[in-house]
Amino acid sequence: MEGRATASTPAALPYYVAFSQLLGLTLVAMTGAWLGLYRGGIAWESNLQFNVHPLCMAIGLIFLQGDALLVYRVFRNEAKRTTKVLHGLLHVFALIIALVGLVAVFDYHRKKGYADLYSLHSWCGILVFVLYFVQWLVGFSFFLFPGASFSLRSRYRASHVFFGATIFLLSVGTALLGLKEALLFKLGAKYSLFEPEGVLANVLGLLLACFGGVVLYILTRPDWKRPSQAEEQALSMDFKTLTEGDSPSSQ
Amino acid sequence: MEGRATASTPAALPYYVAFSQLLGLTLVAMTGAWLGLYRGGIAWESNLQFNVHPLCMAIGLIFLQGDALLVYRVFRNEAKRTTKVLHGLLHVFALIIALVGLVAVFDYHRKKGYADLYSLHSWCGILVFVLYFVQWLVGFSFFLFPGASFSLRSRYRASHVFFGATIFLLSVGTALLGLKEALLFKLGAKYSLFEPEGVLANVLGLLLACFGGVVLYILTRPDWKRPSQAEEQALSMDFKTLTEGDSPSSQ
Numbered sequence: 001m002e003g004r005a006t007a008s009t010p011a012a013l014p015y016y017v018a019f020s021q022l023l024g025l026t027l028v029a030m031t032g033a034w035l036g037l038y039r040g041g042i043a044w045e046s047n048l049q050f051n052v053h054p055l056c057m058a059i060g061l062i063f064l065q066g067d068a069l070l071v072y073r074v075f076r077n078e079a080k081r082t083t084k085v086l087h088g089l090l091h092v093f094a095l096i097i098a099l100v101g102l103v104a105v106f107d108y109h110r111k112k113g114y115a116d117l118y119s120l121h122s123w124c125g126i127l128v129f130v131l132y133f134v135q136w137l138v139g140f141s142f143f144l145f146p147g148a149s150f151s152l153r154s155r156y157r158a159s160h161v162f163f164g165a166t167i168f169l170l171s172v173g174t175a176l177l178g179l180k181e182a183l184l185f186k187l188g189a190k191y192s193l194f195e196p197e198g199v200l201a202n203v204l205g206l207l208l209a210c211f212g213g214v215v216l217y218i219l220t221r222p223d224w225k226r227p228s229q230a231e232e233q234a235l236s237m238d239f240k241t242l243t244e245g246d247s248p249s250s251q
Numbered sequence: 252m253e254g255r256a257t258a259s260t261p262a263a264l265p266y267y268v269a270f271s272q273l274l275g276l277t278l279v280a281m282t283g284a285w286l287g288l289y290r291g292g293i294a295w296e297s298n299l300q301f302n303v304h305p306l307c308m309a310i311g312l313i314f315l316q317g318d319a320l321l322v323y324r325v326f327r328n329e330a331k332r333t334t335k336v337l338h339g340l341l342h343v344f345a346l347i348i349a350l351v352g353l354v355a356v357f358d359y360h361r362k363k364g365y366a367d368l369y370s371l372h373s374w375c376g377i378l379v380f381v382l383y384f385v386q387w388l389v390g391f392s393f394f395l396f397p398g399a400s401f402s403l404r405s406r407y408r409a410s411h412v413f414f415g416a417t418i419f420l421l422s423v424g425t426a427l428l429g430l431k432e433a434l435l436f437k438l439g440a441k442y443s444l445f446e447p448e449g450v451l452a453n454v455l456g457l458l459l460a461c462f463g464g465v466v467l468y469i470l471t472r473p474d475w476k477r478p479s480q481a482e483e484q485a486l487s488m489d490f491k492t493l494t495e496g497d498s499p500s501s502q
Contacts, residue, residue: 121457
Protein backbone atom coordinates (compact mmCIF):
# COMPACT_ATOMS: atom_id res chain seq x y z
CA MET A 1 0.00 0.00 0.00
CA GLU A 2 3.00 2.27 0.34
CA GLY A 3 4.38 4.50 -2.35
CA ARG A 4 1.05 4.79 -4.21
CA ALA A 5 0.54 8.06 -6.01
CA THR A 6 -2.81 9.44 -4.82
CA ALA A 7 -5.02 10.75 -7.63
CA SER A 8 -6.46 14.18 -6.94
CA THR A 9 -10.22 14.40 -6.39
CA PRO A 10 -12.08 16.66 -8.88
CA ALA A 11 -12.96 19.93 -7.11
CA ALA A 12 -16.76 19.79 -7.52
CA LEU A 13 -17.19 16.04 -6.83
CA PRO A 14 -17.36 16.22 -3.00
CA TYR A 15 -20.13 18.86 -3.18
CA TYR A 16 -22.21 16.73 -5.53
CA VAL A 17 -21.67 13.64 -3.34
CA ALA A 18 -22.62 15.63 -0.23
CA PHE A 19 -25.74 16.92 -2.02
CA SER A 20 -26.70 13.36 -3.03
CA GLN A 21 -26.33 12.21 0.60
CA LEU A 22 -28.42 15.14 1.81
CA LEU A 23 -31.15 14.22 -0.70
CA GLY A 24 -30.91 10.51 0.17
CA LEU A 25 -31.08 11.01 3.93
CA THR A 26 -33.89 13.55 3.58
CA LEU A 27 -35.94 11.16 1.45
CA VAL A 28 -35.49 8.34 3.97
CA ALA A 29 -36.41 10.69 6.85
CA MET A 30 -39.39 12.01 4.91
CA THR A 31 -40.62 8.47 4.21
CA GLY A 32 -40.42 7.83 7.95
CA ALA A 33 -42.21 11.11 8.70
CA TRP A 34 -44.98 10.30 6.16
CA LEU A 35 -45.54 6.85 7.69
CA GLY A 36 -45.39 8.23 11.23
CA LEU A 37 -47.59 11.28 10.72
CA TYR A 38 -50.24 9.92 8.35
CA ARG A 39 -50.08 6.12 8.46
CA GLY A 40 -49.83 5.34 12.19
CA GLY A 41 -46.16 4.33 12.29
CA ILE A 42 -44.46 0.98 11.83
CA ALA A 43 -44.85 -2.47 13.42
CA TRP A 44 -44.52 -6.06 12.20
CA GLU A 45 -47.43 -7.78 13.99
CA SER A 46 -50.37 -5.52 13.20
CA ASN A 47 -52.11 -3.55 10.46
CA LEU A 48 -49.00 -1.39 10.42
CA GLN A 49 -46.97 -4.22 8.86
CA PHE A 50 -47.59 -2.77 5.40
CA ASN A 51 -45.66 0.37 6.40
CA VAL A 52 -42.47 -1.69 6.76
CA HIS A 53 -42.53 -2.01 2.96
CA PRO A 54 -42.07 1.61 1.84
CA LEU A 55 -39.49 2.35 4.55
CA CYS A 56 -37.36 -0.73 3.72
CA MET A 57 -37.52 0.04 0.01
CA ALA A 58 -36.54 3.70 0.54
CA ILE A 59 -33.54 2.63 2.65
CA GLY A 60 -32.51 -0.46 0.66
CA LEU A 61 -33.47 -0.12 -3.00
CA ILE A 62 -33.09 3.67 -3.19
CA PHE A 63 -30.57 5.08 -0.70
CA LEU A 64 -28.20 2.11 -0.23
CA GLN A 65 -28.38 1.02 -3.87
CA GLY A 66 -27.59 4.58 -4.97
CA ASP A 67 -24.69 4.82 -2.51
CA ALA A 68 -23.31 1.46 -3.66
CA LEU A 69 -23.12 2.88 -7.20
CA LEU A 70 -21.16 5.91 -5.95
CA VAL A 71 -18.50 3.90 -4.10
CA TYR A 72 -16.00 4.00 -6.99
CA ARG A 73 -16.38 7.78 -7.31
CA VAL A 74 -15.96 8.43 -3.57
CA PHE A 75 -13.14 6.02 -2.66
CA ARG A 76 -10.70 7.00 -5.37
CA ASN A 77 -7.45 6.21 -3.58
CA GLU A 78 -8.27 3.01 -1.71
CA ALA A 79 -7.09 -0.33 -3.05
CA LYS A 80 -9.39 -1.48 -5.87
CA ARG A 81 -10.27 -4.69 -4.01
CA THR A 82 -11.38 -2.80 -0.86
CA THR A 83 -13.65 -0.55 -2.94
CA LYS A 84 -15.03 -3.58 -4.80
CA VAL A 85 -15.83 -5.41 -1.54
CA LEU A 86 -17.56 -2.29 -0.17
CA HIS A 87 -19.58 -1.98 -3.42
CA GLY A 88 -20.64 -5.64 -3.16
CA LEU A 89 -21.42 -5.40 0.57
CA LEU A 90 -23.59 -2.27 0.23
CA HIS A 91 -25.58 -4.10 -2.46
CA VAL A 92 -25.96 -7.12 -0.10
CA PHE A 93 -27.31 -4.85 2.66
CA ALA A 94 -29.66 -3.22 0.13
CA LEU A 95 -30.88 -6.65 -1.06
CA ILE A 96 -31.49 -7.93 2.49
CA ILE A 97 -33.39 -4.79 3.52
CA ALA A 98 -35.42 -4.95 0.29
CA LEU A 99 -36.19 -8.63 1.00
CA VAL A 100 -37.57 -7.67 4.45
CA GLY A 101 -39.71 -5.03 2.70
CA LEU A 102 -40.93 -7.63 0.20
CA VAL A 103 -41.79 -10.19 2.89
CA ALA A 104 -43.65 -7.48 4.84
CA VAL A 105 -46.01 -6.65 1.97
CA PHE A 106 -46.66 -10.28 0.94
CA ASP A 107 -47.27 -11.27 4.57
CA TYR A 108 -49.62 -8.30 5.05
CA HIS A 109 -51.55 -9.18 1.87
CA ARG A 110 -51.84 -12.84 2.99
CA LYS A 111 -53.18 -11.88 6.45
CA LYS A 112 -55.68 -9.43 4.91
CA GLY A 113 -56.68 -11.77 2.06
CA TYR A 114 -55.63 -9.19 -0.58
CA ALA A 115 -54.53 -10.22 -4.09
CA ASP A 116 -50.82 -10.16 -4.93
CA LEU A 117 -48.99 -8.88 -7.98
CA TYR A 118 -51.87 -7.26 -9.84
CA SER A 119 -50.53 -3.71 -10.11
CA LEU A 120 -47.93 -2.11 -12.37
CA HIS A 121 -45.98 -1.18 -9.21
CA SER A 122 -45.81 -4.83 -8.15
CA TRP A 123 -44.84 -6.05 -11.63
CA CYS A 124 -42.04 -3.47 -11.85
CA GLY A 125 -41.04 -4.24 -8.25
CA ILE A 126 -40.64 -7.98 -8.84
CA LEU A 127 -38.74 -7.24 -12.05
CA VAL A 128 -36.38 -4.89 -10.18
CA PHE A 129 -35.80 -7.39 -7.38
CA VAL A 130 -35.04 -10.31 -9.73
CA LEU A 131 -32.80 -8.19 -12.00
CA TYR A 132 -30.99 -6.76 -8.96
CA PHE A 133 -30.34 -10.22 -7.53
CA VAL A 134 -29.14 -11.61 -10.89
CA GLN A 135 -26.92 -8.54 -11.43
CA TRP A 136 -25.38 -9.08 -7.99
CA LEU A 137 -24.73 -12.78 -8.64
CA VAL A 138 -23.20 -12.17 -12.09
CA GLY A 139 -21.17 -9.22 -10.75
CA PHE A 140 -19.87 -11.36 -7.88
CA SER A 141 -18.92 -14.22 -10.22
CA PHE A 142 -17.05 -11.96 -12.59
CA PHE A 143 -15.40 -9.43 -10.30
CA LEU A 144 -15.00 -10.91 -6.80
CA PHE A 145 -14.79 -14.65 -7.44
CA PRO A 146 -11.21 -15.26 -8.53
CA GLY A 147 -11.97 -17.36 -11.62
CA ALA A 148 -12.78 -14.76 -14.29
CA SER A 149 -9.98 -13.69 -16.60
CA PHE A 150 -8.96 -10.07 -17.06
CA SER A 151 -10.29 -9.89 -20.63
CA LEU A 152 -13.66 -11.42 -19.62
CA ARG A 153 -13.93 -8.86 -16.79
CA SER A 154 -13.15 -5.91 -18.99
CA ARG A 155 -15.63 -7.08 -21.66
CA TYR A 156 -18.41 -7.49 -19.06
CA ARG A 157 -17.66 -4.25 -17.17
CA ALA A 158 -19.60 -1.89 -19.49
CA SER A 159 -22.74 -4.08 -19.35
CA HIS A 160 -22.46 -4.32 -15.56
CA VAL A 161 -22.33 -0.52 -15.26
CA PHE A 162 -25.21 0.03 -17.73
CA PHE A 163 -27.49 -2.56 -16.10
CA GLY A 164 -26.56 -1.32 -12.64
CA ALA A 165 -27.63 2.23 -13.51
CA THR A 166 -30.77 1.00 -15.30
CA ILE A 167 -31.88 -1.19 -12.37
CA PHE A 168 -31.32 1.77 -10.03
CA LEU A 169 -33.45 4.07 -12.23
CA LEU A 170 -36.15 1.39 -12.51
CA SER A 171 -36.09 1.18 -8.69
CA VAL A 172 -36.70 4.93 -8.46
CA GLY A 173 -39.56 4.66 -11.00
CA THR A 174 -41.08 1.74 -9.10
CA ALA A 175 -40.90 3.68 -5.83
CA LEU A 176 -42.74 6.61 -7.49
CA LEU A 177 -45.47 4.20 -8.68
CA GLY A 178 -45.78 2.70 -5.20
CA LEU A 179 -46.00 6.13 -3.57
CA LYS A 180 -48.73 7.17 -6.02
CA GLU A 181 -50.62 3.91 -5.39
CA ALA A 182 -50.50 4.33 -1.61
CA LEU A 183 -51.71 7.93 -1.96
CA LEU A 184 -54.59 7.24 -4.34
CA PHE A 185 -55.85 4.18 -2.42
CA LYS A 186 -56.15 6.25 0.75
CA LEU A 187 -56.90 9.80 -0.41
CA GLY A 188 -58.92 9.13 -3.57
CA ALA A 189 -60.74 12.29 -4.64
CA LYS A 190 -59.40 14.15 -1.55
CA TYR A 191 -55.97 14.16 -3.28
CA SER A 192 -57.20 17.09 -5.41
CA LEU A 193 -57.93 19.20 -2.29
CA PHE A 194 -54.18 19.62 -1.62
CA GLU A 195 -54.39 17.54 1.58
CA PRO A 196 -51.15 17.89 3.62
CA GLU A 197 -50.40 14.17 3.13
CA GLY A 198 -50.72 14.54 -0.64
CA VAL A 199 -48.40 17.56 -0.76
CA LEU A 200 -45.82 15.85 1.50
CA ALA A 201 -45.89 12.72 -0.68
CA ASN A 202 -45.52 14.81 -3.86
CA VAL A 203 -42.44 16.49 -2.38
CA LEU A 204 -41.12 13.02 -1.42
CA GLY A 205 -41.68 11.94 -5.05
CA LEU A 206 -39.68 14.91 -6.35
CA LEU A 207 -36.89 14.11 -3.85
CA LEU A 208 -36.80 10.52 -5.15
CA ALA A 209 -36.50 11.75 -8.75
CA CYS A 210 -33.78 14.29 -7.77
CA PHE A 211 -31.76 11.67 -5.88
CA GLY A 212 -31.91 9.44 -8.99
CA GLY A 213 -30.82 12.35 -11.19
CA VAL A 214 -27.89 13.44 -9.00
CA VAL A 215 -26.57 9.86 -8.58
CA LEU A 216 -26.81 9.40 -12.36
CA TYR A 217 -24.94 12.66 -12.93
CA ILE A 218 -22.07 11.74 -10.59
CA LEU A 219 -21.91 8.28 -12.16
CA THR A 220 -21.84 9.38 -15.78
CA ARG A 221 -19.43 12.36 -15.70
CA PRO A 222 -16.46 10.94 -17.58
CA ASP A 223 -13.84 13.08 -15.78
CA TRP A 224 -15.14 11.88 -12.38
CA LYS A 225 -14.44 8.21 -13.08
CA ARG A 226 -12.04 6.49 -10.69
CA PRO A 227 -8.57 6.54 -12.25
CA SER A 228 -6.63 3.26 -12.39
CA GLN A 229 -3.76 3.26 -9.92
CA ALA A 230 -0.19 2.45 -10.85
CA GLU A 231 -0.12 -1.07 -9.39
CA GLU A 232 -3.55 -1.89 -10.87
CA GLN A 233 -2.28 -0.95 -14.31
CA ALA A 234 0.79 -3.15 -13.84
CA LEU A 235 -1.41 -5.99 -12.53
CA SER A 236 -3.82 -5.58 -15.44
CA MET A 237 -0.93 -5.80 -17.87
CA ASP A 238 0.21 -9.03 -16.22
CA PHE A 239 -3.31 -10.47 -16.33
CA LYS A 240 -3.68 -9.38 -19.89
CA THR A 241 -0.47 -10.98 -21.05
CA LEU A 242 -1.29 -14.14 -19.07
CA THR A 243 -4.85 -14.45 -20.39
CA GLU A 244 -4.05 -13.50 -23.94
CA GLY A 245 -1.00 -15.74 -23.99
CA ASP A 246 1.46 -13.06 -25.12
CA SER A 247 4.93 -12.91 -23.71
CA PRO A 248 5.39 -10.04 -21.23
CA SER A 249 6.89 -7.01 -22.87
CA SER A 250 10.25 -5.83 -21.65
CA GLN A 251 10.06 -2.88 -19.27
CA MET B 252 -20.73 15.60 -50.04
CA GLU B 253 -18.42 13.80 -52.45
CA GLY B 254 -15.35 11.89 -51.52
CA ARG B 255 -16.41 11.46 -47.88
CA ALA B 256 -15.27 8.23 -46.29
CA THR B 257 -18.42 6.54 -44.94
CA ALA B 258 -18.00 5.18 -41.43
CA SER B 259 -19.20 1.60 -41.08
CA THR B 260 -22.31 1.02 -38.95
CA PRO B 261 -21.75 -1.30 -35.95
CA ALA B 262 -23.27 -4.72 -36.77
CA ALA B 263 -25.77 -4.91 -33.88
CA LEU B 264 -26.90 -1.25 -33.96
CA PRO B 265 -29.61 -1.59 -36.68
CA TYR B 266 -31.24 -4.47 -34.76
CA TYR B 267 -31.37 -2.46 -31.54
CA VAL B 268 -32.75 0.58 -33.39
CA ALA B 269 -35.38 -1.62 -35.11
CA PHE B 270 -36.31 -3.11 -31.73
CA SER B 271 -36.65 0.38 -30.19
CA GLN B 272 -38.96 1.40 -33.07
CA LEU B 273 -41.03 -1.75 -32.64
CA LEU B 274 -41.38 -0.99 -28.91
CA GLY B 275 -42.17 2.68 -29.58
CA LEU B 276 -44.81 2.03 -32.24
CA THR B 277 -46.36 -0.75 -30.15
CA LEU B 278 -46.64 1.51 -27.12
CA VAL B 279 -48.30 4.28 -29.17
CA ALA B 280 -50.69 1.72 -30.74
CA MET B 281 -51.43 0.20 -27.36
CA THR B 282 -52.17 3.63 -25.87
CA GLY B 283 -54.65 4.15 -28.73
CA ALA B 284 -56.14 0.68 -28.18
CA TRP B 285 -56.50 1.31 -24.43
CA LEU B 286 -58.29 4.64 -25.02
CA GLY B 287 -60.45 3.14 -27.79
CA LEU B 288 -61.42 -0.08 -26.01
CA TYR B 289 -61.86 1.10 -22.43
CA ARG B 290 -62.16 4.90 -22.48
CA GLY B 291 -64.62 5.56 -25.35
CA GLY B 292 -62.10 6.90 -27.89
CA ILE B 293 -60.89 10.42 -28.55
CA ALA B 294 -62.56 13.75 -29.34
CA TRP B 295 -61.84 17.41 -28.54
CA GLU B 296 -65.33 18.77 -27.81
CA SER B 297 -66.73 16.26 -25.33
CA ASN B 298 -65.95 14.24 -22.21
CA LEU B 299 -63.43 12.40 -24.37
CA GLN B 300 -61.18 15.47 -24.49
CA PHE B 301 -59.14 14.09 -21.60
CA ASN B 302 -58.10 11.13 -23.76
CA VAL B 303 -56.23 13.45 -26.12
CA HIS B 304 -53.73 13.93 -23.26
CA PRO B 305 -52.28 10.39 -22.90
CA LEU B 306 -52.16 9.81 -26.68
CA CYS B 307 -50.36 13.11 -27.39
CA MET B 308 -47.89 12.46 -24.59
CA ALA B 309 -47.17 8.91 -25.77
CA ILE B 310 -46.52 10.17 -29.31
CA GLY B 311 -44.72 13.42 -28.45
CA LEU B 312 -42.90 13.13 -25.13
CA ILE B 313 -42.14 9.40 -25.38
CA PHE B 314 -41.86 8.14 -28.97
CA LEU B 315 -40.73 11.30 -30.81
CA GLN B 316 -38.50 12.52 -27.98
CA GLY B 317 -36.83 9.07 -27.85
CA ASP B 318 -36.36 9.03 -31.63
CA ALA B 319 -34.91 12.55 -31.60
CA LEU B 320 -32.23 11.29 -29.18
CA LEU B 321 -31.35 8.42 -31.54
CA VAL B 322 -30.88 10.59 -34.64
CA TYR B 323 -27.08 10.83 -34.21
CA ARG B 324 -26.77 7.05 -33.86
CA VAL B 325 -28.94 6.29 -36.92
CA PHE B 326 -27.74 8.94 -39.41
CA ARG B 327 -24.03 8.27 -39.12
CA ASN B 328 -22.95 9.32 -42.61
CA GLU B 329 -25.13 12.36 -43.30
CA ALA B 330 -23.67 15.86 -42.98
CA LYS B 331 -23.54 16.89 -39.30
CA ARG B 332 -25.76 19.92 -39.96
CA THR B 333 -28.52 17.81 -41.59
CA THR B 334 -28.54 15.45 -38.61
CA LYS B 335 -28.57 18.40 -36.21
CA VAL B 336 -31.56 20.02 -37.96
CA LEU B 337 -33.45 16.70 -37.92
CA HIS B 338 -32.67 16.33 -34.18
CA GLY B 339 -33.98 19.85 -33.50
CA LEU B 340 -37.06 19.39 -35.72
CA LEU B 341 -38.10 16.10 -34.11
CA HIS B 342 -37.91 17.83 -30.73
CA VAL B 343 -40.06 20.70 -32.08
CA PHE B 344 -42.72 18.21 -33.26
CA ALA B 345 -42.54 16.46 -29.89
CA LEU B 346 -42.94 19.80 -28.06
CA ILE B 347 -45.94 20.88 -30.20
CA ILE B 348 -47.72 17.54 -29.78
CA ALA B 349 -47.01 17.63 -26.03
CA LEU B 350 -48.41 21.18 -25.89
CA VAL B 351 -51.67 19.97 -27.50
CA GLY B 352 -51.78 17.19 -24.89
CA LEU B 353 -51.21 19.76 -22.13
CA VAL B 354 -53.92 22.13 -23.42
CA ALA B 355 -56.34 19.18 -23.66
CA VAL B 356 -56.02 18.24 -20.01
CA PHE B 357 -56.14 21.83 -18.66
CA ASP B 358 -59.17 22.61 -20.87
CA TYR B 359 -60.90 19.42 -19.74
CA HIS B 360 -60.24 20.22 -16.07
CA ARG B 361 -61.56 23.77 -16.58
CA LYS B 362 -64.80 22.57 -18.20
CA LYS B 363 -65.34 19.95 -15.47
CA GLY B 364 -64.34 22.29 -12.63
CA TYR B 365 -61.54 19.94 -11.52
CA ALA B 366 -58.46 21.22 -9.66
CA ASP B 367 -55.18 21.54 -11.56
CA LEU B 368 -51.65 20.55 -10.60
CA TYR B 369 -52.33 18.73 -7.35
CA SER B 370 -50.84 15.33 -8.19
CA LEU B 371 -47.25 14.07 -8.36
CA HIS B 372 -47.90 13.22 -12.03
CA SER B 373 -48.84 16.82 -12.79
CA TRP B 374 -45.88 18.25 -10.85
CA CYS B 375 -43.44 15.98 -12.70
CA GLY B 376 -45.23 16.70 -15.98
CA ILE B 377 -44.90 20.48 -15.69
CA LEU B 378 -41.26 20.06 -14.63
CA VAL B 379 -40.59 17.86 -17.70
CA PHE B 380 -42.32 20.30 -20.06
CA VAL B 381 -40.45 23.37 -18.74
CA LEU B 382 -37.07 21.57 -18.68
CA TYR B 383 -37.68 20.19 -22.19
CA PHE B 384 -38.51 23.66 -23.55
CA VAL B 385 -35.49 25.27 -21.85
CA GLN B 386 -33.21 22.44 -23.07
CA TRP B 387 -34.47 22.99 -26.63
CA LEU B 388 -33.92 26.77 -26.43
CA VAL B 389 -30.41 26.44 -24.98
CA GLY B 390 -29.55 23.65 -27.45
CA PHE B 391 -30.76 25.79 -30.36
CA SER B 392 -28.76 28.82 -29.17
CA PHE B 393 -25.55 26.83 -28.80
CA PHE B 394 -25.68 24.38 -31.70
CA LEU B 395 -27.89 25.77 -34.48
CA PHE B 396 -27.66 29.53 -34.00
CA PRO B 397 -24.36 30.52 -35.63
CA GLY B 398 -23.00 32.64 -32.76
CA ALA B 399 -21.54 30.10 -30.34
CA SER B 400 -17.85 29.36 -30.60
CA PHE B 401 -16.44 25.87 -31.09
CA SER B 402 -14.98 25.69 -27.59
CA LEU B 403 -18.25 26.87 -26.00
CA ARG B 404 -20.13 24.20 -27.96
CA SER B 405 -17.81 21.41 -26.98
CA ARG B 406 -17.89 22.46 -23.31
CA TYR B 407 -21.72 22.51 -23.29
CA ARG B 408 -22.16 19.27 -25.32
CA ALA B 409 -21.76 16.84 -22.38
CA SER B 410 -24.35 18.72 -20.27
CA HIS B 411 -26.75 18.83 -23.24
CA VAL B 412 -26.50 15.06 -23.67
CA PHE B 413 -26.87 14.34 -19.93
CA PHE B 414 -29.88 16.63 -19.48
CA GLY B 415 -31.46 15.34 -22.70
CA ALA B 416 -31.29 11.75 -21.47
CA THR B 417 -32.47 12.75 -17.98
CA ILE B 418 -35.48 14.70 -19.29
CA PHE B 419 -36.39 11.72 -21.50
CA LEU B 420 -36.20 9.32 -18.52
CA LEU B 421 -38.24 11.73 -16.39
CA SER B 422 -40.82 11.80 -19.22
CA VAL B 423 -41.06 8.01 -19.11
CA GLY B 424 -41.43 8.10 -15.31
CA THR B 425 -44.12 10.79 -15.55
CA ALA B 426 -46.03 8.74 -18.15
CA LEU B 427 -45.95 5.73 -15.79
CA LEU B 428 -47.36 7.90 -12.97
CA GLY B 429 -50.10 9.22 -15.26
CA LEU B 430 -51.05 5.74 -16.43
CA LYS B 431 -51.26 4.53 -12.84
CA GLU B 432 -53.39 7.56 -11.88
CA ALA B 433 -55.83 7.01 -14.76
CA LEU B 434 -56.12 3.33 -13.80
CA LEU B 435 -56.66 3.84 -10.08
CA PHE B 436 -59.17 6.69 -10.50
CA LYS B 437 -61.36 4.47 -12.71
CA LEU B 438 -60.77 0.92 -11.49
CA GLY B 439 -60.16 1.53 -7.76
CA ALA B 440 -60.44 -1.78 -5.87
CA LYS B 441 -61.39 -3.61 -9.11
CA TYR B 442 -57.73 -3.22 -10.16
CA SER B 443 -56.88 -6.16 -7.88
CA LEU B 444 -59.31 -8.46 -9.76
CA PHE B 445 -57.01 -8.54 -12.79
CA GLU B 446 -59.54 -6.62 -14.93
CA PRO B 447 -58.53 -6.73 -18.65
CA GLU B 448 -58.02 -2.93 -18.65
CA GLY B 449 -55.64 -3.19 -15.69
CA VAL B 450 -53.59 -5.96 -17.29
CA LEU B 451 -53.41 -4.10 -20.63
CA ALA B 452 -52.30 -0.92 -18.88
CA ASN B 453 -49.66 -2.83 -16.87
CA VAL B 454 -48.25 -4.28 -20.11
CA LEU B 455 -48.27 -0.74 -21.56
CA GLY B 456 -46.33 0.42 -18.50
CA LEU B 457 -43.70 -2.29 -19.01
CA LEU B 458 -43.44 -1.32 -22.70
CA LEU B 459 -42.84 2.31 -21.67
CA ALA B 460 -40.06 1.26 -19.29
CA CYS B 461 -38.50 -1.06 -21.93
CA PHE B 462 -38.57 1.67 -24.59
CA GLY B 463 -36.79 3.98 -22.13
CA GLY B 464 -34.21 1.28 -21.37
CA VAL B 465 -33.47 0.40 -25.02
CA VAL B 466 -33.13 4.06 -26.08
CA LEU B 467 -30.78 4.65 -23.12
CA TYR B 468 -28.72 1.59 -24.10
CA ILE B 469 -28.32 2.70 -27.73
CA LEU B 470 -27.47 6.21 -26.56
CA THR B 471 -24.84 5.28 -23.99
CA ARG B 472 -22.87 2.52 -25.78
CA PRO B 473 -19.55 4.29 -26.38
CA ASP B 474 -18.67 2.35 -29.56
CA TRP B 475 -22.03 3.29 -31.13
CA LYS B 476 -21.41 7.04 -30.95
CA ARG B 477 -21.46 8.87 -34.29
CA PRO B 478 -17.85 9.22 -35.48
CA SER B 479 -16.67 12.67 -36.58
CA GLN B 480 -16.24 12.84 -40.33
CA ALA B 481 -13.07 14.01 -42.05
CA GLU B 482 -14.32 17.48 -43.03
CA GLU B 483 -15.90 18.03 -39.57
CA GLN B 484 -12.56 17.34 -37.96
CA ALA B 485 -10.84 19.77 -40.30
CA LEU B 486 -13.58 22.37 -39.64
CA SER B 487 -13.30 21.85 -35.91
CA MET B 488 -9.57 22.39 -36.11
CA ASP B 489 -10.13 25.65 -37.97
CA PHE B 490 -12.73 26.79 -35.43
CA LYS B 491 -10.48 25.75 -32.60
CA THR B 492 -7.49 27.67 -33.87
CA LEU B 493 -9.71 30.68 -34.59
CA THR B 494 -11.39 30.70 -31.17
CA GLU B 495 -8.28 29.88 -29.20
CA GLY B 496 -6.20 32.33 -31.12
CA ASP B 497 -3.46 29.86 -32.08
CA SER B 498 -1.89 29.95 -35.48
CA PRO B 499 -2.99 27.06 -37.70
CA SER B 500 -0.50 24.25 -37.65
CA SER B 501 1.19 23.36 -40.88
CA GLN B 502 -0.24 20.33 -42.64
